[in-house]
Amino acid sequence: MSRPRAAAAPAPAASARRAVAVAATTQTMVVLDTAVLAIALPWMAGDLHISTGMLPWVMNAYALPFAGCLLLGGRISDLFGSVTALRTGLGLFAVASLGAGLAPSLDVLLLCRGLQGVGGALLSPASLALLTGATAAGTERERAIGVWSIAASVGASASALLGGVLTQTLGWRWVLLINVLIAPPLFLGSRGLGLPPAAQAPNLRRRSQLDVPGVLLFLLGFASLNLAATADGGAQQVTRSVPAGVVAVAGLTAFVLVERRVRHPLLPLRLLRNGHVAYTNGAAAALLAGTAATGYYSTLYAQEVSGLSPLATAALMLPATVAGVVTARRIPRLVSRWGIRSCRTAGPVLTAVAQLGLAVCMKAEVPFAALIPLQLVLAVGSSIAVITLTSAASRSLPPHQSGLAGGLITASGQSGSSIGLAALTGIAAALTATAGATSTAERASAVVDQVALALPVGAALAVVAAFLARRIPLVPVTPVTSGQHSARPDDCDAAT
Numbered sequence: 173m174s175r176p177r178a179a180a181a182p183a184p185a186a187s188a189r190r191a192v193a194v195a196a197t198t199q200t201m202v203v204l205d206t207a208v209l210a211i212a213l214p215w216m217a218g219d220l221h222i223s224t225g226m227l228p229w230v231m232n233a234y235a236l237p238f239a240g241c242l243l244l245g246g247r248i249s250d251l252f253g254s255v256t257a258l259r260t261g262l263g264l265f266a267v268a269s270l271g272a273g274l275a276p277s278l279d280v281l282l283l284c285r286g287l288q289g290v291g292g293a294l295l296s297p298a299s300l301a302l303l304t305g306a307t308a309a310g311t312e313r314e315r316a317i318g319v320w321s322i323a324a325s326v327g328a329s330a331s332a333l334l335g336g337v338l339t340q341t342l343g344w345r346w347v348l349l350i351n352v353l354i355a356p357p358l359f360l361g362s363r364g365l366g367l368p369p370a371a372q373a374p375n376l377r378r379r380s381q382l383d384v385p386g387v388l389l390f391l392l393g394f395a396s397l398n399l400a401a402t403a404d405g406g407a408q409q410v411t412r413s414v415p416a417g418v419v420a421v422a423g424l425t426a427f428v429l430v431e432r433r434v435r436h437p438l439l440p441l442r443l444l445r446n447g448h449v450a451y452t453n454g455a456a457a458a459l460l461a462g463t464a465a466t467g468y469y470s471t472l473y474a475q476e477v478s479g480l481s482p483l484a485t486a487a488l489m490l491p492a493t494v495a496g497v498v499t500a501r502r503i504p505r506l507v508s509r510w511g512i513r514s515c516r517t518a519g520p521v522l523t524a525v526a527q528l529g530l531a532v533c534m535k536a537e538v539p540f541a542a543l544i545p546l547q548l549v550l551a552v553g554s555s556i557a558v559i560t561l562t563s564a565a566s567r568s569l570p571p572h573q574s575g576l577a578g579g580l581i582t583a584s585g586q587s588g589s590s591i592g593l594a595a596l597t598g599i600a601a602a603l604t605a606t607a608g609a610t611s612t613a614e615r616a617s618a619v620v621d622q623v624a625l626a627l628p629v630g631a632a633l634a635v636v637a638a639f640l641a642r643r644i645p646l647v648p649v650t651p652v653t654s655g656q657h658s659a660r661p662d663d664c665d666a667a668t
Contacts, residue, residue, distance in 0.1 A: 224618045237395075238586050258302060268291055383436060454640045
């Protein structure tokens with residue numbers, strides 16, 4: 173029996189496998205950059221004399237432009253082609269990583285981290301769009317998304333071990349310079365991938381449709397919102413946050429007005445009235461806002477409070493890596509047994525439970541090795557949540573908007589992450605009056621005091637994510653072969 177013709181024919185098997193490999197490795201590099209740097213923060217702080225209040229900005233200098241430019245990255249991927257966007261992003265990412273790795277001061281480091289974020293914003297949606305375009309809808313695509321998600325999970329978790337090895341053997345600068353070695357093979361490997369010229373023609377003719385005013389207003393509003401959310405308890409707190417908040421409201425309001433009037437908006441506002449899109453992206457934003465501070469404080473706690481070396485810290489984080497990977501591979505079975513809606517809810521709930529436990533134990537200054545069981549629960553919950561939400565996002569828009577779908581879900585998560593990290597760490601530092609800590613002893617005391625405030629708030633945000641994930645509408649799946657049994661209703665949106 174012949175199958176219905178797809179809108180765009182999938183790539184040949186060998187090309188599809190190469191596209192999946194390039195996409196997954198690219199996403200791993202993007203995730204790796206953020207996570208691998210966390211293990212080096214104490215060493216970086218000592219070398220460049222960075223205070224506790226400024227240390228989160230080493231992470232946020234990347235996260236802020238990354239989140240702010242993701243919608244632009246998704247749009248560029250849709251208009252110019254996923255391979256073009258990916259190769260441009262690889263070049264920018266590699267050059268910025270070189271500059272960051274050689275940075276002589278905090279100012280130069282932050283500037284290069286920002287350029288890295290712009291490059292990453294091109295890479296993440298382009299990699300997902302490349303994967304989507306190279307695989308057939310259905311089981312093949314779901315498996316490819318599973319590989320992509322697992323690669324990101326492995327990158328986020330195993331990066332601690334890599335960061336520990338690099339920091340302790342070659343120095344903290346190599347956690348940035350490693351990207352200069354990874355990017356060129358990916359650039360060469362992407363040659364010849366993507367849609368054929370004839371299939372790209374409709375999008376290439378619409379290159380002039382790029383919404384530049386929308387991009388600039390979104391960046392202005394988002395950056396100002398992030399700055400307003402940052403609290404450090406300094407004397408200039410009010411004079412900085414209030415104007416930044418006013419600019420954020422004005423910028424985002426103007427963005428909405430422009431998007432309502434422009435012919436080809438960066439973010440079609442009608443999408444936000446789509447329950448699938450709204451709840452999926454809302455859940456992702458809340459989840460990553462709540463968990464951003466957990467990873468940040470965990471690496472600082474291990475080294476500053478428990479006195480572990482970078483390598484020992486990474487080794488103790490390895491069990492969580494394994495737990496996350498094993499869970500990701502078993503998610504299809506979990507969905508088959510419990511249903512997609514139950515899994516989407518359980519992931520954030522497990523994350524919240526782990527965060528509350530970590531807050532209590534860290535406040536009591538429990539040795540980091542004793543926190544491994546809670547780290548395992550956190551890894552399992554995060555893996556379930558991220559993969560099921562990514563799968564939901566891939567179904568939320570039609571194939572020709574796959575770049576926008578990838579950019580939107582990643583932008584939602586990263587927006588939540590950057591604002592959550594800035595707000596939770598900043599407010600905790602302000603309320604405990606520890607923002608100015610610079611010595612090792614001061615930083616250790618600051619971590620213990622701050623974590624008792626930041627992690628419970630993060631757990632509350634994870635519960636909000638569970639509520640939103642529970643409300644994501646189910647999408648029926650049409651069987652592609654005769655003789656298949658139909659999935660029960662709760663599995664209609666069955667994931668990876």
